[in-house]
Amino acid sequence: xxxxxxxxxxxxxxxxxxxxxxxxxxxxxxxxxxxxxxxxxxxxxxxxxxxxxxxxxxxxxxxxxxxxxxxxxxxxxxxxxxxxxxxxxxxxxxxxxxxxxxxxxxxxxxxxxxxxxxxxxxxxxxxxxxxxxxxxxxxxxxxxxxxxxxxxxxxxxxxxxxxxxxxxxxxxxxxxxxxxxxxxxxxxxxxxxxxxxxxxxxxxxxxxxxxxxxxxxxxxxxxxxxxxxxxxxxxxxxxxxxxxxxxxxxxxxxxxxxxxxxxxxxxxxxxxxxxxxxxxxxxxxxxxxxxxxxxxxxxxxxxxxxxxxxxxxxxxxxxxxxx
Amino acid sequence: xxxxxxxxxxxxxxxxxxxxxxxxxxxxxxxxxxxxxxxxxxxxxxxxxxxxxxxxxxxxxxxxxxxxxxxxxxxxxxxxxxxxxxxxxxxxxxxxxxxxxxxxxxxxxxxxxxxxxxxxxxxxxxxxxxxxxxxxxxx
Numbered sequence: 001x002x003x004x005x006x007x008x009x010x011x012x013x014x015x016x017x018x019x020x021x022x023x024x025x026x027x028x029x030x031x032x033x034x035x036x037x038x039x040x041x042x043x044x045x046x047x048x049x050x051x052x053x054x055x056x057x058x059x060x061x062x063x064x065x066x067x068x069x070x071x072x073x074x075x076x077x078x079x080x081x082x083x084x085x086x087x088x089x090x091x092x093x094x095x096x097x098x099x100x101x102x103x104x105x106x107x108x109x110x111x112x113x114x115x116x117x118x119x120x121x122x123x124x125x126x127x128x129x130x131x132x133x134x135x136x137x138x139x140x141x142x143x144x145x146x147x148x149x150x151x152x153x154x155x156x157x158x159x160x161x162x163x164x165x166x167x168x169x170x171x172x173x174x175x176x177x178x179x180x181x182x183x184x185x186x187x188x189x190x191x192x193x194x195x196x197x198x199x200x201x202x203x204x205x206x207x208x209x210x211x212x213x214x215x216x217x218x219x220x221x222x223x224x225x226x227x228x229x230x231x232x233x234x235x236x237x238x239x240x241x242x243x244x245x246x247x248x249x250x251x252x253x254x255x256x257x258x259x260x261x262x263x264x265x266x267x268x269x270x271x272x273x274x275x276x277x278x279x280x281x282x283x284x285x286x287x288x289x290x291x292x293x294x295x296x297x298x299x300x301x302x303x304x305x306x307x308x309x310x311x312x313x314x315x316x317x318x319x320x321x322x323x
Numbered sequence: 324x325x326x327x328x329x330x331x332x333x334x335x336x337x338x339x340x341x342x343x344x345x346x347x348x349x350x351x352x353x354x355x356x357x358x359x360x361x362x363x364x365x366x367x368x369x370x371x372x373x374x375x376x377x378x379x380x381x382x383x384x385x386x387x388x389x390x391x392x393x394x395x396x397x398x399x400x401x402x403x404x405x406x407x408x409x410x411x412x413x414x415x416x417x418x419x420x421x422x423x424x425x426x427x428x429x430x431x432x433x434x435x436x437x438x439x440x441x442x443x444x445x446x447x448x449x450x451x452x453x454x455x456x457x458x459x460x461x462x
Contacts, residue, residue, distance in 0.1 A: 082373075086421065108373055108380045111391045122373065126421050129377040133418060145421065170381035178403045178415075182378040185418055197381055244382040244390035 002139065002192065003164040005102035006074045007046040009312045010285075011193060011222045016278060017285025018306050019076060019195070019224060020044035020297045022068065024059035033064050036294045037071040043298040044073075045309060046103055048195075048287065051078040055115025062092060065101050076166060077101045080109025085125035086134065086145055093135055094150075097161030105166035105195065106131040129182075129189050132167050136190025139163055167191040169223075171208035172201060172247035180211045186221075193222040195287045200228075200236075201247040202276055209282050218282035225277045226287045229270040229296055233257040267300060274304040339430045346431075356426030357440035362414040364405035371398045376419040417452060420445050 001008060010017045020040045025032045040047050047068055051061040065075035077096050079089060093104065108128040112120045126134065134145045142150045142158035151158045167186040171179065186194065199205045205225070212218050230236055233256035240248045252269065259265035270288070277283045286304075288297050301307055346352030346367075350360060353369035359376060360367060368376050372391040379399035382390030387400040406412045420441030426434055434440045 108375065110382070111372055113391055124374045125424070127373070127375045127377050127419075128380075129418055130421050134421075168381060170383075172385075173379065173381055173383035174385070174387045175400055175403050178378060178399065181412075181416060185377060185416070189418055244384045247385065 003102045003162045005046070005164045006312065007076065007103050008164045008192070010045045010310055013310060013312075015310045016306060017193075017222065017224060018044045018301055018309065019046045019048055019285065019287045020294065021048040021050065021287070021289035022064070022294060023050050023053060023292065024061065024064035026056070026058050028059070030067050033059070033067045034071055037068040037073045039295055040297055041071060041073040042309065043301045043307070044288070045285075046074040046076045048076045048078060048105060048289070051080045051107070051109070052083065052115070053078075053110065055082065055110045055112050055117065055120075057116060062096050062099070062101070065096065066099050069100050074103070075101055076103040076105050078105045078107060079131065080107045081124055081126055081128055081131055082109030082112065082122055085123050089126070089131060090134065090138065090144055093138060093161055093163070097163055102162065103164045103166060104135060105168065106135065106191075107168055128167065129185050132165055132186060132191050133189035135161075135163065135165055139165070140190070164192050165190055166193045166195060168196070169194050170197040170245050171199070171205050172197060173245045176208060176211070179208065180215060180217075183212060184215065184217055187217060191221055193224060193285075195224045196226045197245055198226040198228040198289060199273060199277070200252055201249050202273065203249075204247050206280065209280060213282045222284040223282055224285040224287045225273075225283050226289060227270050227273050227277070228289050228291075229293065229300060230256065230266045231293065232262045232266070235291070267296060267303070270300055271303045274300070274306075278304075335430065335433070338432070342430055342432055354428050354431075355422060356429040356431050356434055357420075357423060357442070358431040358435065359419060359442075362411075362417075362419075362445075364402045364407075364409055364411055364415075366398065366402045366405050368398060368402060374422075375399070376422070378415070414449065417445065417448050 007017060022036045037047065049061045049065045049068060052058055061077050065077045068075040106128050112118055112122050137143055138150065139160050142160040144150065149158050150160055169183050173179065233253050236248050236253045236256060239246050256262060256265055274286050277286060288300060290296065343354060350367045351370055352367060355369050373380055379397055383397045383400065384390060387397050389395045389397050406415055423441065426440060435442060
């Protein structure tokens with residue numbers, strides 16, 4: 001056990017893992033985070049806390065992760081290379097671990113011009129693979145990137161952060177060959193689990209997955225497929241147009257457009273994708289992200305037949321969900 | 324003495340200017356001072372808006388264009404196609420050293436030969452990897 005986090009326990013027990021996503025608020029509103037955390041607790045194994053997603057300023061992921069911890073749920077703290085240099089990243093890894101965060105997801109980060117601070121200076125001191133390697137070095141060797149040991153005085157013992165490390169993968173962005181190569185690099189850097197880009201196009205995902213399975217990479221790391229329920233066909237069209245690195249088939253948009261109950265259809269499609277993913281060899285879980293629609297996640301988990309979530313004696317999410 | 328010291332820097336700056344002009348014209352160099360062109364299909368990865376040195380981010384569009392500048396092609400798509408053309412894709416399989424920002428705007432050529440950049444360790448990793456059977460090769 002690297003971190004003995006709930007997510008790690010679920011994955012290593014062989015159960016199908018479920019993670020959710022929680023977007024911190026754009027104002028000082030801890031109750032909103034609490035509310036969302038209570039909503040997801042017991043239905044997901046861990047909750048991803050986004051780090052200024054789409055480069056829009058929000059409550060920091062570490063603060064939100066702490067609030068989620070207080071609510072008894074388990075956070076996966078997302079970290080991007082966009083806003084911090086290696087110094088700040090390392091100190092935040094130590095700080096998060098000190099606060100009790102046990103899962104960290106390392107990302108490059110959306111570019112500044114896509115968000116609400118387009119005039120900001122991007123940092124990108126190190127890239128996401130180097131961030132994974134740095135965090136793995138801190139955990140496994142007890143050393144900082146520069147080689148110094150993680151201890152306060154010369155005689156005190158080394159106290160490394162115990163974290164379960166994640167990284168992202170995009171199965172849909174070209175070139176496919178390189179995506180597999182980059183996936184292997186992330187594993188070598190020390191990633192324990194991989195969350196993929198939102199899957200709408202199962203055909204393309206299967207093609208990517210077969211390459212991963214052929215290379216035997218699915219055994220070294222737990223792949224969690226990303227899914228997302230959408231409220232209407234307009235959201236799909238918007239994503240197809242504006243969100244880079246997404247693949248959305250036309251027939252899915254048509255199916256959403258023709259549905260009478262669009263929200264219910266969106267949930268149905270999401271559940272169908274989860275069930276298809278469960279059948280695939282190599283997929284060890286799903287990551288359900290939403291756009292400000294967290295309250296639908298429990299329903300999806302239930303409809304997909306993923307309840308009850310496995311609980312572990314010392315796990316953070318041991319209690320059964322309260323309705 | 325001060326003047327002498329300054330004069331002794333002249334050859335360095337002369338070389339720096341020549342290097343800068345040459346690399347700017349040929350590779351659109353960003354003067355990071357630690358060239359990795361030989362590992363990236365002779366295409367500078369610093370042209371990427373995120374300055375990623377280990378491969379493309381998740382935002383590459385379906386037509387292989389950049390998420391930040393939709394009119395430009397993703398640098399890493401270029402790097403990959405050129406590396407394939409030059410049969411150098413194996414060099415992309417090893418994780419790059421982190422950038423030493425102290426070397427920015429210094430001569431990468433001199434840093435290469437003086438060993439100030441991280442290339443020695445990187446090359447050692449590449450060599451070590453080459454001696455292993457393919458199944459044991461790790462990035």
